[in-house]
Amino acid sequence: MPLYESRVCEILTHIRKPGDFRTPPKIAIISPTSFSRTIVADCLSREISVLVRNINFSEKESLQPDFQGFFDEHAIYICEECQYLYERRPHGFDLLRSFLSSLVTNSRQVITTWNQYSWNFLCGFLHIERWFPIVITLPFLTLPELKQYLLPERNDEIRFTIDIDLDNTLELVRKDFDVNISSLNLAFSIPYLTIQPRYVSYIPLLADKEAMPEELIFREIHRLSAGEPGIAREIFQNAMVEDEIRFSRLPKPSQIPDLDxxxxxxxxxxxxxxxxxxxxxxxxxxxxxxxxxxxxxxxxxxxxxxxxxxxxxxxxxxxxxxxxxxxxxxxx
Missing domain, CATH: 1.10.10.10 (Winged helix-like DNA-binding domain superfamily/Winged helix DNA-binding domain)
Structure with a gap:
């Protein structure tokens, strides 16, 4: 299954078709890391049948402050890593404001990509969502989605091995309590902390003993990566020795020390x-x-x-x- 296939199809429905002279909506693609955004942007570049102009702002050392002539070419623009257009300092948002001004004063089809955490910050600071009628979120993967992404269609030759004694000590876990108030059309989550053994909830009494190593390893990869596909893929590949995925090669989660x-x-x-x-x-x-x-x-x-x-x-x-x-x- 191609990663985020449904999101790609959704974006393609908003691409202006030949003969349509209406100004197309500006599109923002946001995700926690660039891995998934890059995959989607590359897929769009291949699927769009007209000329595509790719620009990556993480690679741009200098830009015209007024973006004069930036969107002059008759093409669909895919502007990646737009979080590099601002800086956390006085006057650090001038370049971004100029880009947004140029964005809405041209008739080109423009697709932008953003880091999720920068996007959330800019929504609070600039209400940046007002410039983008179409916002496509590439979320973390669920555990089943992650397994489907990491495992090839034929995984007969891949073995999963628990080659260490698992540490089943108690740990502090953050969970969310979902609240829905239908009369007010309101839904929100209340975070809370709970203590539980690390693996006990993953090991049912009637578990398939042969499948259990695979299940535990994938749950650990999902926990370590939070479901981010690029990081999960790196962890998965680093844990592989020939055709075997070893639990001992999974990294231990970093402990946050006292930080100032x-x-x-x-x-x-x-x-x-x-x-x-x-x-x-x-x-x-x-x-x-x-x-x-x-x-x-x-x-x-x-x-x-x-x-x-x-x-x-x-x-x-x-x-x-x-x-x-x-x-x-x-x-x-």
Whole structure:
């Protein structure tokens, strides 16, 4: 099954057809990481039959501040990683405002992609959703969806092995209590914390003993990745030795140490941009000594990593970081 196939089909229904001279709606595609957005954007580039112009703002070092002539080409524009158009500093939203102004004053079909946590921040700060009549969300995958995505159609040759003693200690788990008030057409969730053994709820008394290793491994991958397909895929591949998926090769979730205010801010920036370079982080902090100290602490805790001059949240730290920053109202 192609990843997010239904969302791709939904987007294609909004693409302007030949002979239709109405101004097409601007489209925003949002997701927690760039992995799923990139897959959808690439799929759209292949499926759209007219000229497509791809632009990735994470690769743009300089842009005209007024976006003069930016949408002049007769094409469908796919503008990826639009969260790089703003910075968390004074006047850091000028470029984004200019882009949005140019966006709504042209008649081109424009599809944009955004980091979920940046999008939520910009909705609160700029009400950015007003510029986009069509918003497509690429959510985390459920456990069945994740299994279907990671396993090939023929998985006979893949074996799942529990090769360590499982730690079934008690752990603190965040859950949501769903509230629906039909008379007010209102629905919301109330988060709460509970304590439970890590694996006991996953092991029914009448379980198939042969299938249990596969079930436990996939549940652990889903827990570690929070259902994010790119991170889950990386964990799955790293756990494979020849044709065997070993529980011992799954990473242990990172533990969040005591962090000070600047550490939390830097961690939030990295999650919201996904792959910022050092200079972008320093634009928001403007103190190299403080930034270097914070990056060192976050790397030492296994929460972030440096790859090709770009900082990102580590695969083993992703789920913990998201939960930690949500609890502190840094993201939502």
């Amino acid at each position: 205010v600047i550490d939390i801010f830097i961690l939030t920036l990295i999650l919201m941009y996904e792959s910022p370079v050092y200079s972008r982080l320093n634009e928001s902090v403007n103190d190299k000594a403080m930034l270097n100290s914070s990056l060192y602490r976050l790397v030492s805790a296994g929460l972030i990593m440096l790859n090709d001059d770009m900082w990102s949240v580590s695969s083993e730290g992703f789920s913990s970081v998201v939960e930690y920053l949500k609890q502190r109202r840094m993201i939502w």
